[in-house]
Amino acid sequence: xxxxxxxxxxxxxxxxxxxxxxxxxxxxxxxxxxxxxxxxxxxxxxxxxxxxxxxxxxxxxxxxxxxxxxxxxxxxxxxxxxxxxxxxxxxxxxxxxxxxxxxxxxxxxxxxxxxxxxxxxxxxxxxxxxxxxxxxxxxxxxxxxxxxxxxxxxxxxxxxxxxxxxxxxxxxxxxxxxxxxxxxxxxxxxxxxxxxxxxxxxxxxxxxxxxxxxxxxxxxxxxxxxxxxxxxxxxxxxxxxxxxxxxxxxxxxxxxxxxxxxxxxxxxxxxxxxxxxxxxxxxxxxxxxxxxxxxxxxxxxxxxxxxxxxxxxxxxxxxxxxxxxxxxxxxxxxxxxxxxxxxxxxxxxxxxxxxxxxxxxxxxxxxxxxxxxxxxxxxxxxxxxxxxxxxxxxxxxxxxxxxxxxxxxxxxxxxxxxxxxxxxxxxxxxxxxxxxxxxxxxxxxxxxxxxxxxxxxxxxxxxxxxxxxxxxxxxxxxxxxxxxxxxxxxxxxxxxxxxxxxxxxxxxxxxxxxxxxxxxxx
Amino acid sequence: xxxxxxxxxxxxxxxxxxxxxxxxxxxxxxxxxxxxxxxxxxxxxxxxxxxxxxxxxxxxxxxxxxxxxxxxxxxxxxxxxxxxxxxxxxxxxxxxxxxxxxxxxxxxxxxxxxxxxxxxxxxxxxxxxxxxxxxxxxxxxxxxxxxxxxxxxxxxxxxxxxxxxxxxxxxxxxxxxxxxxxxxxxxxxxxxx
Numbered sequence: 233x234x235x236x237x238x239x240x241x242x243x244x245x246x247x248x249x250x251x252x253x254x255x256x257x258x259x260x261x262x263x264x265x266x267x268x269x270x271x272x273x274x275x276x277x278x279x280x281x282x283x284x285x286x287x288x289x290x291x292x293x294x295x296x297x298x299x300x301x302x303x304x305x306x307x308x309x310x311x312x313x314x315x316x317x318x319x320x321x322x323x324x325x326x327x328x329x330x331x332x333x334x335x336x337x338x339x340x341x342x343x344x345x346x347x348x349x350x351x352x353x354x355x356x357x358x359x360x361x362x363x364x365x366x367x368x369x370x371x372x373x374x375x376x377x378x379x380x381x382x383x384x385x386x387x388x389x390x391x392x393x394x395x396x397x398x399x400x401x402x403x404x405x406x407x408x409x410x411x412x413x414x415x416x417x418x419x420x421x422x423x424x425x426x427x428x429x430x431x432x433x434x435x436x437x438x439x440x441x442x443x444x445x446x447x448x449x450x451x452x453x454x455x456x457x458x459x460x461x462x463x464x465x466x467x468x469x470x471x472x473x474x475x476x477x478x479x480x481x482x483x484x485x486x487x488x489x490x491x492x493x494x495x496x497x498x499x500x501x502x503x504x505x506x507x508x509x510x511x512x513x514x515x516x517x518x519x520x521x522x523x524x525x526x527x528x529x530x531x532x533x534x535x536x537x538x539x540x541x542x543x544x545x546x547x548x549x550x551x552x553x554x555x556x557x558x559x560x561x562x563x564x565x566x567x568x569x570x571x572x573x574x575x576x577x578x579x580x581x582x583x584x585x586x587x588x589x590x591x592x593x594x595x596x597x598x599x600x601x602x603x604x605x606x607x608x609x610x611x612x613x614x615x616x617x618x619x620x621x622x623x624x625x626x627x628x629x630x631x632x633x634x635x636x637x638x639x640x641x642x643x644x645x646x647x648x649x650x651x652x653x654x655x656x657x658x659x660x661x662x663x664x665x666x667x668x669x670x671x672x673x674x675x676x677x678x679x680x681x682x683x684x685x686x687x688x689x690x691x692x693x694x695x696x697x698x699x700x701x702x703x704x705x706x707x708x709x710x711x712x713x714x715x716x717x718x719x720x721x722x723x724x725x726x727x728x729x730x731x732x733x734x735x736x737x738x739x740x741x742x743x744x745x746x747x748x749x750x751x752x753x754x
Numbered sequence: 755x756x757x758x759x760x761x762x763x764x765x766x767x768x769x770x771x772x773x774x775x776x777x778x779x780x781x782x783x784x785x786x787x788x789x790x791x792x793x794x795x796x797x798x799x800x801x802x803x804x805x806x807x808x809x810x811x812x813x814x815x816x817x818x819x820x821x822x823x824x825x826x827x828x829x830x831x832x833x834x835x836x837x838x839x840x841x842x843x844x845x846x847x848x849x850x851x852x853x854x855x856x857x858x859x860x861x862x863x864x865x866x867x868x869x870x871x872x873x874x875x876x877x878x879x880x881x882x883x884x885x886x887x888x889x890x891x892x893x894x895x896x897x898x899x900x901x902x903x904x905x906x907x908x909x910x911x912x913x914x915x916x917x918x919x920x921x922x923x924x925x926x927x928x929x930x931x932x933x934x935x936x937x938x939x940x941x942x943x944x945x946x947x
Contacts, residue, residue: 284929287916312919390936429935437931450815480919547946552926555939586926590834590915598833606838606915610925671947746769 239492244269245745246480248466248509251324251717252734254500255444258460259452260742264321266485266749267457268734269492270449271464271482273501274320276506279446282435285560289434293327298502300632303647306680310595315645316535316684318502322462323445325502326731327435330557331415331442333378334728335369338362339567340575343724346567347574352650354532355425357641358723359695359704365678368736376414376442376735377421385417387426388412390554392581394692395545395613399667408560411580411752414442414731415555419727421447430583432556464490467640467715468513469522477522477714478721483638488574499704500717500738503533503687507629507720510691510701519670523691523708524715528701530630531690532581532623533645534725535684537575537653539617539661540582542593542677543668544608551583564663565619565727573655576610576727577619579664584614592682605677613668617660618686619727622650626672627641643727648729686730691720705744706737796824796841805843811842812924813849817856822869825881826851826906829872832890833907834914838923847914851906 245261247254250272258270272733274295283289290296294317301315308315319325323666341362342353367569373381380386387395387410400408415436416425423446424438432441439446450611453460453547463485470491471477479493499506507530511521521529559581584592593741594602625650631641649653649657661678668676694700697709706721708714717738749752796806798820804813804827815823830844855862866938874878875893884890897903914920919930 284931287912388942390941394942394944426937427935428937428941429930431930438935545946546927549944550925550927550940551929553936553939562768585928586921586924587912587916590911596907600835603834603836606924607838 233456233578234453235456237267238457239269239490242478242493242494243495244266245496245498246271246492247430247498247500247502247651247717248480248500249324249505250444250449250716251319251502252326252329252444253717253738254498254733254734255323255326255516256738257498257500257717257742258458259444259448260462261740262370262452262455262457263743264742264746265457266746268459269494270458270460270464271480271492272322272324272460272462273505274462275324276322276462277435278573279435279437279439279443280435280693282398283367284429284431284434284437286434286585290432291621293319293321295434297636298550298634298642300634300642300643301591301646303627305647305649306595307683308318311683315445315647316502316504316687317682318685318687321445322449322460323443326564326725329685329731330432330729331413331555331664331670332557332560332729333373333376333412333414333572333732334578334735336362336365336726336728340724340726341365343575350486350574350622350652352624353652354621354625355438356692356694356723359692359693365733365736365740369732369738371739372732372736375447375739378418378732379411379413380409381412384420385414385458387413387415387417388428389556389557389559390581391549392426392551392554392583392613393559395543395549395668396559396561396581396615398671402670403560403667405563409560410558411560413503413555413558414434415558417442423447426555427526430552430554464509465636465638466509467511469499470513470649471515471517471522475517476713477711487638493733496713496749497716498715498741498745499691500715502718504629504643505644505689505722506718507690510639511629511631512524512640522621523701523710523714525710526694526698526700528688528692528699530635531625531628532689533627533629533647533687534623534689534722535609535622536686536688536725537577537617537656537660538620538681538686539657540614540679541661541664541668541684542605542612542662542679543673544605544663544675545611545613545671545673548610549613550610551581551603552585556583557581557616564660571659573652573659575620575656577617577660577661578657578727578729578734579667580616580618582614582616593677593679595680605675606676615667615721616728617657617664619656620659620725623689623692623724624650625646653692686725688719688725688730693717693721693723701722707744715741715745770792796827799826806841806845807843809840811845813845816852817862818852818865820864823848823852825867825869825873828882828890829894829913830910832887832894835887836923839920843914843917843920846917847910848906850909850913864902868897868900871907872897874877
């Protein structure tokens with residue numbers, strides 16, 4: 233029985249967003265008997281509705297509401313109104329993610345201690361350690377069915393992986409396998425196993441890839457304690473004279489304002505929307521927005537150092553066949569400043585279909601140099617380079633002077649690469665190109681970052697209230713019944729794809745919220 | 755993810771050019787030969803449509819001058835040249851500009867003015883009269899920072915490459931779910947490593 237709560241019910245936990253953070257938190261709380269309303273801006277599309285077509289799927293799932301950009305990053309030039317490729321739908325970006333599920337390394341929770349002062353970077357240690365996270369990582373891996381954990385077998389390697397592996401062997405890399413993937417290598421949790429269909433980014437039509445859409449959310453709904461309200465676009469969070477939050481105002485599918493009262497509010501709208509909502513909730517009491525006494529809301533925006541390398545070979549690869557990201561080399565993820573940068577990066581298989589390859593191989597390029605690369609499409613192999621980027625105070629989400637259809641200021645995303653990001657990217661390009669050349673690539677292409685898929689850090693965790701927005705439980709330093717539950721909590725980005733850490737933090741946060749509610753602390 | 759916000763409506767790009775109707779005069783047929791560019795195989799009928807008899811398609815032009823459409827088709831090929839791709843795919847790719855021009859006078863004016871400028875810069879015979887691709891590309895580089903060029907290019911990157919019928923030319927197989935994915939269809943069939 234799916235719950236339906238009254239809008240004046242002030243005993244519910246309201247979660248904004250239904251992705252990795254919000255969807256997981258909602259189910260975890262519901263399982264503990266707590267009443268939850270999830271407000272999701274997007275529509276609900278079940279997995280059989282997903283589309284094996286890049287642009288059509290983009291129209292179905294992507295967050296295409298207007299945003300603005302500034303800064304020296306190339307995305308601002310090529311995609312000025314599309315800084316991020318994330319999802320507006322029930323399940324959030326867990327519909328679109330590739331499934332790579334990696335734990336952070338111990339030192340990545342201690343970047344200031346490990347890296348020391350890096351000029352221009354606003355480094356800070358997390359108020360939490362790997363040791364504290366390990367039990368939650370294990371629970372998240374179990375929940376998500378991550379391959380090569382808990383005795384679950386790995387996925388088989390596709391053609392793109394085989395090219396990567398051959399190159400890894402040539403270059404002497406030691407840790408190369410088909411990844412720790414939240415994609416079923418065997419039937420599990422009443423879900424199919426991977427059928428090597430490709431189109432992981434377009435939503436898995438088999439349901440083999442973990443997504444809150446068809447795991448956490450229906451499980452939570454089955455308790456009778458969770459209501460998911462799609463097409464509910466949050467405008468602001470309200471508070472009382474004591475400074476406690478009391479409810480959430482949102483626009484429904486007809487654009488009409490609605491108000492859901494709340495005992496606790498958890499913000500999980502991804503690192504662009506979450507600070508946008510907090511900033512837009514400014515009041516006489518909180519003129520700079522909610523939970524912003526530190527001035528850090530919206531700052532330290534991270535998007536991972538990214539780039540791709542594609543190689544064209546003499547013979548066919550058909551890289552798009554099979555699981556998109558089931559292939560990884562982890563050797564470069566280590567901390568080794570002798571390479572000329574702090575932090576590390578992962579090398580992961582990646583493919584785009586022809587339509588997206590044309591749009592993203594070298595945005596804006598034209599003429600024969602560009603089109604002859606596409607002529608080699610079927611002989612192409614691809615990898616994604618994803619590494620830790622530096623938190624910088626000036627990389628930030630602010631409220632733009634442009635407003636959306638509800639009259640709410642859109643988010644402006646400002647980003648400049650840090651010199652460390654650039655040094656890492658150039659090094660990673662060199663390694664990726666050398667890898668493909670070692671197995672016979674005729675041409676290689678160092679491809680610039682796509683619109684951001686890993687948006688992090690804009691409501692970061694800190695030990696001290698002056699340095700960040702939330703504490704080690706994701707509870708805001710300023711308002712005890714207001715939480716942040718998505719990747720915007722990240723104090724640093726690590727080299728790893730962030731979803732596993734977001735899910736682990738949500739499991740941990742649910743325990744804390746339940747305990748605080750039980751003891752009437754909130 | 756759209757390039758400069760073009761192509762949000764991907765469905766627009768799945769149109770086909772109309773098949774050539776019988777009855778077009780043989781006199782309009784221009785045989786393709788090594789001396790002429792591909793797009794020069796396109797002729798303009800008395801009714802103002804574009805006809806490519808060798809590829810058996812015709813394209814009605816609604817708002818733009820037929821000459822402008824013809825130039826746009828060649829310009830599209832020069833921007834994204836693929837020798838294996840027939841003209842009809844480029845014609846389909848630029849067809850949406852004619853439709854948009856019909857609805858948006860400002861857009862129409864930008865295209866007509868832009869193409870007229872390109873023709874003027876090309877000299878007698880206009881852009882389509884310039885025989886070598888490299889010479890036409892040099893003309894395009896001169897206008898590559900104009901809104902007209904960027905509008906045409908950024909729209910094309912979606913409207914050309916998002917045609918499903920084009921994908922096999924590049925060895926891209928498209929949708930695979932209905933075929934059961936690739937688990938039994940070669941996801942790991944690489945044999946040359």
